[in-house]
Amino acid sequence: MSSPLRVGLIGYGYAGKTFHAPLINATPDLSLVAVASSRPADVIADWPEMAVKTDPAALITRPDIDLVVIATPNDTHAPLARAALAAGKHVVVDKPFTLDVAEAEGLVDAAREADRLLSVFHNRRWDADFLALRRLIDDGVLGRVTEFQSRFDRYRPVVRRRWREGDGPGAGLWFDLGPHLVDQALALFGMPTAVSANMVVRRDGGMAVDDALVVLHYPTLRAVLAASMLVSGGTPRFLVHGTQASFEKHGLDEQENQLKAGLTPADRNWGIDPLPGTLHRWVNDRPESESVPMPRGDYPAFYAAMAAAIRGHGPNPVPAQEAVAVMRVLEAAILSAEHNELIQL
Known part of the structure; x- marks a missing residue:
């Protein structure tokens, strides 16, 4: 059996x-x-035997x-990814892929020229509730x-007081949670x-x-994406209506909280x-509801697929071209909010 692929992680803030x-x-x-x-002591505290550098170039x-x-502040994603590709490395970039579409397309070109895999960590494709919803849609x-x-x-x-909430x-x-919302919508329905x-x-x-309140317009579908820092509860994570039934799910996937608590994928x-979801439908002209159990969330699937x-x-578990599509929607939403107009794609 071959030796494991060797990985270097840039950034040891919250995401890293x-x-x-x-x-x-x-x-x-x-x-x-x-x-x-930039905080080597934090790394050594968690990984005493780890080789630690303060300079990403090293x-x-x-x-x-x-x-x-690459799990660094968003404005550093593109230059660090470009440097890694130029050095002949395969690259995973945390979301958001870049700051804009032009940077994203430039990285796709750089990966093609270097003949290396470039992927983006859109981990919430493997949330338990999203996996359940996708199955319901796929099964009709x-x-x-x-x-x-x-x-x-x-x-x-x-x-x-942190860069994510500053003015840089x-x-x-929208740059923090928008990529999750948009990527899930595009994974289900394609580009609006x-x-x-x-x-x-x-x-x-x-x-x-x-x-942020963002609407993706499709010919026969409306996708409403929302995120706020001032909601203490009461809203569903997903509410999806179809011609045969509706799906409702409250609560967030547990994997982030499990990682924060120190659990690993080996934990049973x-x-x-x-929290199960709820399926609402009419049967014999009467409303009925039934519980929808959640499958296991599976964040480990991303890196297992990346290694394969x-x-x-x-x-590639998340091809860079799909992340470019996410950037197109993120950018269009910003433009729409700035000019208060519908942006055609």
Whole structure:
């Protein structure tokens, strides 16, 4: 059996520490061998034997690294990914892929020229509730979907002092949670014909968008995507209506909380969502509802598929071209909100 692919992780903030490092470590065919971080003590506290660099270039140029994972502030994604591809590495970029479509397309070209795999960590394709919804749609249980409502809310009334909530490039809720909402919608329904959006700052002292309402327009479908920092509860994560039934799901997938608590995919409770969904439909002219159990969430599937793709044994789990499509919608929504108009795609 061949040795595991060697991985270098750039960035050890929330995304690197909570998601990437433990998921890479849980993948049998991957070995995390180096981390580049401006806070090396944080890395050593969690991974005492890890090789740690403060300069990303020192990690990128290591000849023994096969895959570079980029989990840094959003405005650094494109230059770091370009440098890693130029060094002959396969690359995974945390969401959002880049700051705009032009940067995203440039990276796709760079990956093609380097003949290396380029993928984006759209992990919420493997949320338990999304997997359940996708199965219902694929199996025709809902009929033709006519309205898709997807919300990703938090209750954080006090602005935190961190780059995600500052006024720099790539900050704000739409760049943070928008990629999840958009990627899931495109995975289900493809590209919309137009986008309309409203984005505002609602919190006292807020410096970046903290409330977004975006509508993706399709010929026979309306997809409503929303995210807010001022929702303490009461709204469904998904509410989907079709010609035969409706699906309702409350609560968020548990895998992020499990990772924060130190659980690993080896835990017997990994990926279990305790809140079932509800299927609503009419039977013999009477409304009926039934519980829809959730499958296990499966974030580990991303890195397992990435390793297989590098080996030539399977497809890229999230092709960069699909992430470019997400960037097109993100960018169109920003333009719509700025000009208060419908943006055609």
